[in-house]
Every structure is written in structure tokens, then in C-alpha cells.
Amino acid sequence: xxxxxxxxxxxxxxxxxxxLFPTFTVPDWVxxxxxxxxxxxxxxxxxxxxxxxxxxxxSLGFLLGCGAVVxxxxxxxxxxxxxxxxxxxxx
Amino acid sequence: xxxxxxxxxxxxxxxxxxxxxxxAPGAAASVIDLTKPVPVNVPGSGLGSIxxxxxxxxxxxxxxxxxxxxxxxxxxxxxxxxxxxxxxxxTTAGGAAVAVAGAAYVGWEIxxxxxxxxxAGGVDLLCWPKDxxxxxxxxxxxxxxxxxxxxxFPVVGAAPGPTVGPExxxxxxxxxxxxxxxxxxGTVQAVFAVVQPSSTPSGSTAxxxxxxxxxxRLSSGAVDSVLGANGSAGAYAKDGxxxxxxxxxxxxxxxxxxxxxxxxxxxxxxxxxxxxxxxYPETHPDxxxxxxxxxxxxxxxxxxxxxxTVGGVEGVETVWVEAISATFSEGDPEWPKYPxxxxxxxxLKRLEVxxxxxxxxxxxxxxxxEWDYPTDGSGLTTAEKYPECxxxxxxxxxxRIVDGVxxxxxxxxxxxxxxxxxxxxxxAVYQCRYGANAVALSECYIYRPTFEPEATLETAVEGxxxxxxxxxxxxxxxxxxxxxxxxxxxxxxxxxxxLSFLNPxxxxxxxxxxxxxxxxxxxxxxxxxDVDWCSTAAGVxxxxxxxxxxxxxxxxxxxxxxxxxxxEIQFPEAGMLKEMGTxxxxxxxxxxxxxxxxxxxxxxxxISSGIVYLGAFLxxxxxxxxxxxxxDSVPA
Numbered sequence: 233x234x235x236x237x238x239x240x241x242x243x244x245x246x247x248x249x250x251x252l253f254p255t256f257t258v259p260d261w262v263x264x265x266x267x268x269x270x271x272x273x274x275x276x277x278x279x280x281x282x283x284x285x286x287x288x289x290x291s292l293g294f295l296l297g298c299g300a301v302v303x304x305x306x307x308x309x310x311x312x313x314x315x316x317x318x319x320x321x322x323x
Numbered sequence: 324x325x326x327x328x329x330x331x332x333x334x335x336x337x338x339x340x341x342x343x344x345x346x347a348p349g350a351a352a353s354v355i356d357l358t359k360p361v362p363v364n365v366p367g368s369g370l371g372s373i374x375x376x377x378x379x380x381x382x383x384x385x386x387x388x389x390x391x392x393x394x395x396x397x398x399x400x401x402x403x404x405x406x407x408x409x410x411x412x413x414t415t416a417g418g419a420a421v422a423v424a425g426a427a428y429v430g431w432e433i434x435x436x437x438x439x440x441x442x443a444g445g446v447d448l449l450c451w452p453k454d455x456x457x458x459x460x461x462x463x464x465x466x467x468x469x470x471x472x473x474x475x476f477p478v479v480g481a482a483p484g485p486t487v488g489p490e491x492x493x494x495x496x497x498x499x500x501x502x503x504x505x506x507x508x509g510t511v512q513a514v515f516a517v518v519q520p521s522s523t524p525s526g527s528t529a530x531x532x533x534x535x536x537x538x539x540r541l542s543s544g545a546v547d548s549v550l551g552a553n554g555s556a557g558a559y560a561k562d563g564x565x566x567x568x569x570x571x572x573x574x575x576x577x578x579x580x581x582x583x584x585x586x587x588x589x590x591x592x593x594x595x596x597x598x599x600x601x602x603y604p605e606t607h608p609d610x611x612x613x614x615x616x617x618x619x620x621x622x623x624x625x626x627x628x629x630x631x632t633v634g635g636v637e638g639v640e641t642v643w644v645e646a647i648s649a650t651f652s653e654g655d656p657e658w659p660k661y662p663x664x665x666x667x668x669x670x671l672k673r674l675e676v677x678x679x680x681x682x683x684x685x686x687x688x689x690x691x692x693e694w695d696y697p698t699d700g701s702g703l704t705t706a707e708k709y710p711e712c713x714x715x716x717x718x719x720x721x722x723r724i725v726d727g728v729x730x731x732x733x734x735x736x737x738x739x740x741x742x743x744x745x746x747x748x749x750x751a752v753y754q755c756r757y758g759a760n761a762v763a764l765s766e767c768y769i770y771r772p773t774f775e776p777e778a779t780l781e782t783a784v785e786g787x788x789x790x791x792x793x794x795x796x797x798x799x800x801x802x803x804x805x806x807x808x809x810x811x812x813x814x815x816x817x818x819x820x821x822l823s824f825l826n827p828x829x830x831x832x833x834x835x836x837x838x839x840x841x842x843x844x845x846x847x848x849x850x851x852x853d854v855d856w857c858s859t860a861a862g863v864x865x866x867x868x869x870x871x872x873x874x875x876x877x878x879x880x881x882x883x884x885x886x887x888x889x890x891e892i893q894f895p896e897a898g899m900l901k902e903m904g905t906x907x908x909x910x911x912x913x914x915x916x917x918x919x920x921x922x923x924x925x926x927x928x929x930i931s932s933g934i935v936y937l938g939a940f941l942x943x944x945x946x947x948x949x950x951x952x953x954x955d956s957v958p959a
Contacts (some may be wrong), residue, residue, distance in 0.1 A: 235840040240848030247854035255860045262867050269874035277882050278890025281915040281924045285879030287932035291939030292875055298943035302950045 459653035464683060466613045468497045471601045478515070478531050478587040479596060492516045493533055493587075495602070498572075500580050502604035507539060507551070507580025508573025515566040532590040538581040539574035547578055582607060619680045621648035622687050625664035626673040639759050641672070647679070717758030721767045721774075724752055736774060737883040743771040887921070889913035 277285060467473055475494040493515045500509040515531050537551030551574040574580055582604065587597040603610035625644045632638070646662035664674075677687030721732040723739050732739035732753075739753070746753050746764055755767035823829045857866035892910040915924035 234837045236844035236848055239840065239845055240851055243849045243852035243854065247852040250854060250859040250861065253860035255858055255863060258863055258867050258870075262870055266870040266874060269871060270877070273874045273877050275890060277877075277879060279913050280879060280882045281887065281889045281913055281920075282927060284928050284932040284935050285882065287935040289876060289878040289880070291935050292872075292878070294939050295943050295946075296872065298946045302946050305950050 460614070460617055462680075462689070463614045463617055464611075467611055469603045469605065469607070469610050470495070470497075471603065471609075471611060473600070474602070476587060476597060476600055478533060480531050480590070491531065493531065495533075495570075495585060495600075498583060498602060498604070500604060502606045503540065503579040503581075504604075505542075505579045506574045506576045507537065507578070508571070510569050510571050511535075513568045513570055515568070530590045532588045532593070533568075533570070534586055534588040534593075534595065535570045535572050536584045537572040537574055538584060539578040540581045542577055542579070544579075546581065547574075551575065551578065551580075580604065582609070614682055616652040616654050617680045617682050618650050618652055619678055620650045621662060621691075622646075622677040622679050623648075623662045623664050624675045624677065628672050717760075719767065719769075720756055721770050722754040722756060724754060729754070732770070732774065734885070735883055737881045737886070739774045740881040741775050743768065743775060887914055887916035889915070 276283070279285070474497065475492050477490055478493050479490045493513050496512040496514075498509050498511050500507055513533055539547045539549075539551040541547050551572070570585075572583055583602040584599050585602075586595050586599045588594065589596050601609075623646050627642050627644055628639050629642065631640050644664045646664050648662045673693070675693045676691050678689045678691050679685065679687040680689070721739060721742065723730045723732055723735070723742070725738065730738050732742070742753050753764055753767075755762050755764045819829070856862035888911045890911070890913050892912060915921050
């Protein structure tokens with residue numbers, strides 16, 4: 233209950249903070265690529281007898297997760313460095 | 324050493340969490356395995372009280388009266404003889420008695436009869452006979468006393484001069500002369516039902532005439548070609564004149580009476596104006612037979628639908644079964660019960676009881692009772708609708724119709740991926756069945772997660788689906804609480820009572836409420852923040868990445884493991900491959916349906932999967948290691 237209330241406040245603050253940054257519209261070709269990717273994956277799934285699709289999906293998810301962690305850690309360091317006067321490596 | 328202890332500690336905690344989790348043995352009742360077709364008797368599909376002996380339907384629609392035992396019908400279908408209405412002794416009331424149906428397979432009770440309070444009003448079909456004034460054999464042909472077709476017929480009046488009499492009828496009295504009497508003479512009286520219209524001037528007269536002919540036989544018994552004494556006579560009207568005429572008939576003295584013929588006649592010309600009527604003396608071979616106590620019997624006909632399997636394909640066949648009762652006459656003090664028919668494990672669709680009277684209604688056009696299976700299923704449980712599915716004999720299966728071909732979704736999972744979301748656009752594509760019986764598609768809603776792993780049952784459309792259902796894998800009903808995918812709302816904070824704060828358990832629950840958030844509460848907090856993540860500067864990037872990369876996470880999703888053909892390449896109909904005899908121009912370059920391709924495929928998939936996993940592990944580990952300053956994920 234208390235943490236839920238706290239999270240609601242944090243979410244509100246994050247929402248306000250995010251609204252301060254300018255946004256932009258994603259170009260259409262991004263969606264086009266996604267559409268082509270979907271069609272391509274549908275066809276690639278037909279290679280399941282010879283291509284380790286399951287392993288590739290799991291591995292891709294793992295790598296994306298690792299990339300997300302790397303980005304989060306580095307972003308955290310960058311933000312932290314603002315308060316520590318440049319101490320710590322941001323890269 | 325400390326690291327080793329920490330590792331064991333983490334493992335121990337993880338194990339404890341697993342054991343305390345919702346899937347822990349004994350934590351709750353078992354959950355139905357929805358990865359394969361389940362028996363029909365899952366709760367929510369209406370199993371009810373069906374037993375090993377079959378199903379019993381009480382046709383409530385026929386229970387027209389709340390009083391009297393004669394309003395109960397019980398139809399027993401399938402299984403063995405049992406129940407379905409009390410077999411018992413005959414009930415006698417109201418001057419008629421009918422044996423009570425024994426209800427072995429199909430039967431019903433009739434215990435209240437004409438003249439009793441329960442049948443007052445005569446609207447209850449089960450009150451037999453319905454009419455309190457009912458007369459036995461009232462449906463039999465009337466006794467015409469030898470006349471064919473009757474002793475009365477229309478005649479048209481005439482009058483000398485301008486007055487023309489109206490049409491009326493004449494009734495001929497019954498002659499008494501015996502068959503083959505010699506000379507066979509006699510007199511009959513003809514009575515004209517003369518009714519002059521009120522506009523007829525007083526004193527007017529209308530004249531009517533009928534013609535009588537006597538058919539005689541010679542002394543040898545041969546038919547005489549000469550018509551006997553012609554009794555042409557009859558000219559009477561009203562207003563003081565008699566409307567009764569005596570007609571004489573008879574053969575010559577050496578001849579014998581055969582039969583009489585008579586007809587309406589034009590008074591002025593003497594020409595016949597209508598068809599001939601006849602009278603045959605008693606013992607004459609052509610005299611109509613009088614049926615005083617017709618012999619009858621009941622014929623029960625049942626239309627049955629049975630599941631059949633021909634060549635491995637499930638289907639149904641429709642057959643009629645019949646049974647006849649013992650013979651009886653309506654004047655008997657007790658009638659036999661309607662005979663029972665059995666669908667022998669099938670489903671009864673229609674029931675008819677015919678009253679057969681061979682002497683004049685051999686085809687049984689007189690249907691005294693009929694019943695049709697309710698097409699809307701009103702009042703019937705699933706078990707009653709599908710008795711052949713008793714005790715889990717049928718599986719609840721989802722089918723996909725592909726170009727008119729029915730494909731089992733459980734054998735071809737990829738064909739039914741996301742079916743629940745797609746069914747609205749074209750519901751004819753999918754079909755849900757109990758065994759061979761097509762049922763509402765919503766009955767298969769429990770298979771939504773089967774073919775859409777990320778879906779949950781609770782997201783289905785409310786009101787369209789039956790109650791969420793659980794059962795044991797063996798098909799038996801689950802009397803315990805199911806493993807709950809939708810935990811009920813917590814009692815948070817716990818109810819407080821007098822001196823609750825002194826109760827350590829209450830204090831613990833209260834603190835737990837305060838500090839342990841629920842996923843719903845966290846979601847609500849985010850939703851209330853009203854942040855459209857994908858429209859924020861940071862979210863645009865992540866959502867774009869998801870748009871592009873998301874499809875790659877569908878690699879291998881929905882692939883049918885039994886599909887050995889793989890990707891299909893279509894070539895023009897007139898292409899070279901077509902001429903080479905390939906399958907309609909289709910080419911499957913990646914198929915692995917037969918050895919050695921299957922062996923190679925399995926071997927290669929195993930090796931390549933290992934390589935991919937190892938590469939991902941090393942690459943990801945290196946990314947993480949460099950992030951935290953290490954040089955390599957794999958220690959030297």
C-alpha cells in the first residue's frame with residue numbers, strides 16, 4: 233500500500249519529467265521495416281528444419297536484454313556523474 | 324568460502340520460493356492440461372449429474388399441469404434401463420384406464436385421464452383421452468344402415484310456372500326388405516326438408532322428385548338386366564302440402580331383391596340431376612361393414628442420431644427405430660402402454676406415437692403424441708444434449724476449416740495460433756465440437772491460451788464465455804479450489820477488531836499490506852500517471868526498436884514441430900517443375916521428411932543450437948563484463 237502510493241508518485245514525477253523533453257515522430261520507414269521484418273520472419277520460420285530458430289530467438293532476446301542492461305548502467309553512470317562532478321566513468 | 328555459502332543460500336531461498344509457489348504440490352487442486360483435448364466433462368460445459376448409466380431428460384415443456392401425476396414425462400436416452408419415470412401399475416380414473424409407461428429407454432407416464440380434475444380444460448396433451456365427453460371408437464366410420472354413401476342427398480325443387488323451388492335435402496327411410504326376398508317389394512318414406520325462403524309468396528308450391536330403381540336377380544341368382552319396379556315419385560312442398568312421399572319399389576314376382584338405387588331428379592323432365600345413391604340389404608356382400616370395436620395398437624417411432632466413425636472420420640448417422648404395442652380396442656378397460664424405443668447410445672431427435680387401426684387407418688396417420696428435440700437446447704444441460712459423451716467419452720476439440728478441410732488444431736497448432744482473436748472476423752473458419760457435435764465456438768474458449776501462450780482466460784470477452792473451468796486431467800470434476808489464475812482481492816488492510824493491534828498476526832498482515840505492492844496496484848499507479856510512453860522522447864526510440872526488432876522475437880514461434888515440409892516455393896503452373904511432376908508447382912527445398920534428411924536435420928539443429936547459445940552467452944557476457952570494467956566474461 234505504501235510502496236504502491238510511492239510508486240504512483242514516482243510514476244507521476246517521471247511522466248512530468250518526460251513531458252519536458254521534446255519528442256519527435258518516427259518516420260514511416262521504421263514501420264515499413266517492421267512490416268517487412270514480420271513477413272521475412274514468417275518465411276524464415278519455414279526453415280525450421282535446418283535453422284535453429286528457437287535458439288536464435290532465445291539468444292537474440294538474451295543479447296537484447298544484455299544490451300538494455302548495458303545501456304541502463306551507462307545511462308545511470310552518466311546521470312550520476314552529473315552529481316559527482318565528473319567522478320566515475322560514464323562510458 | 325563465503326561466496327560458496329552465499330551461493331548455497333541463494334539456491335536455498337530459490338528452492339523455498341519454488342516450493343511455496345502456486346504450483347507447489349498440494350498447494351491447490353490440479354489444473355486441467357489444456358495442451359491436449361480434454362473430455363467434455365469439464366465444469367462449465369454443463370456436465371451436471373450425468374452418470375455411468377446415461378442421461379435422463381425431464382421434458383419440462385410438457386409438464387403442463389402442476390397437479391396430477393399424469394403430467395410428468397421422462398425420456399430416458401442411452402445407457403441402460405433405469406429411472407425415466409416410475410414404472411408401475413395402471414391408474415384408473417374417469418372411466419378409462421391406461422397402463423403407466425415403464426420407461427425402460429423411452430417412455431412416459433400417463434396416469435391422469437378424462438374426467439379428472441388434473442385434465443380439466445382438456446389442454447394437457449398427456450391427458451388421454453382429452454375430452455371428458457370422449458366416446459370410444461368415435462373416430463370409426465358411422466353406421467349408414469346399408470346406404471352408400473348415405474341415405475340423404477340434395478335435390479332441387481321446381482314448379483310449373485315461374486316459381487322455382489330452392490335446393491333442399493331428402494332423407495330416405497331405411498327399407499326392411501331382406502336380401503334376395505321375392506318379389507322384394509316394399510315401401511320407403513322420403514322426407515324433404517323443405518324450407519321456402521321468406522320472400523316466397525304465401526301459397527306457393529315447390530315440387531321435388533327422386534327416382535327409385537330396384538335391382539333384382541333372376542331365380543337362378545343371376546343379375547337381372549332389367550331394372551325392377553321404378554319407384555319414381557315424390558313431389559311435395561310446403562304451405563299446407565305434405566313434404567313426405569312414400570316410394571314403392573319391388574321386383575317381378577319371379578325375381579329377388581338385390582339392392583336399391585335412388586337419385587335426385589328434375590321434376591319437370593324426369594332426368595337425373597345428381598349421382599346415384601344405393602342401399603344394400605343386410606347380408607348383401609356390398610353392404611358397408613360396421614366396425615363396432617376396432618382393433619388398434621400403438622406404434623412408437625424414434626428418430627435417432629448416432630455417432631459413427633468411418634475410416635477414422637467422425638460423423639453421425641440418422642436412423643428410425645420402431646416398436647408396436649399389443650392390440651387393444653378403445654372399449655377395453657385397460658390399454659397397453661406406449662411401447663418404448665431405444666436409441667442404443669444415440670441421441671433422440673424426434674419421437675412419435677401413432678395410433679394404428681388396421682381396419683381403416685393402417686398407415687397410422689393419427690399421431691397421438693409427438694416430441695422434438697429442442698433445437699435451441701432450452702432446458703437441457705450439455706450432458707443431456709450429448710448423452711453419447713457421458714463419462715468423458717467425447718473430447719472437446721477445436722478445428723480449423725481450411726478450404727473445406729477440417730484440421731485438428733491440436734495436430735496443427737500453427738493453423739490455430741491466435742484463433743480467439745481471429746474468430747470474430749470469420750467464425751466459420753473455426754469450429755468447436757464435443758465429439759462429433761458442433762457446439763458454440765465460445766465453448767472452446769478454454770483453449771485460447773493453448774494457441775496463444777501470452778493470453779489468459781480472464782481477458783476473454785465477458786458474457787460470451789462460460790465460467791472459467793478446471794478439472795482433473797483424468798476428466799473428473801474438481802471439487803477443490805482450482806489453482807487460481809485470478810487471485811481474489813486481498814483483504815488489505817485486514818479487518819480490525821477490538822485490541823487487534825495486540826495480535827501479532829494482525830500486525831504482520833497490516834505491515835505486509837503496507838509494504839508489499841500488488842502488480843495491479845503498480846499498474847494502476849503507472850496508468851494514473853497517464854504517460855504515453857511511446858510518445859515521449861525516450862519512448863519513441865524504445866518503441867521504434869520494438870517495432871523493428873519485435874518480429875525477430877517471433878522466430879520459431881508458431882512453428883508446427885510435425886511440419887517436415889518447411890517453406891514452400893510456388894512455381895508457375897506451366898513451369899519446368901510442374902512438368903517434372905512436382906506437387907502442383909510447389910517446391911519444398913527445406914523439407915526433412917525422410918531419412919537421411921531427418922537424421923541430418925536433427926543432428927544439425929542440435930549442433931547449431933549449441934553454437935548459437937554459446938555464442939550468445941559469450942557475446943552477452945562480454946558486453947556485461949566490459950560494462951562493469953572487466954576484460955572478459957570468461958575467467959582465464
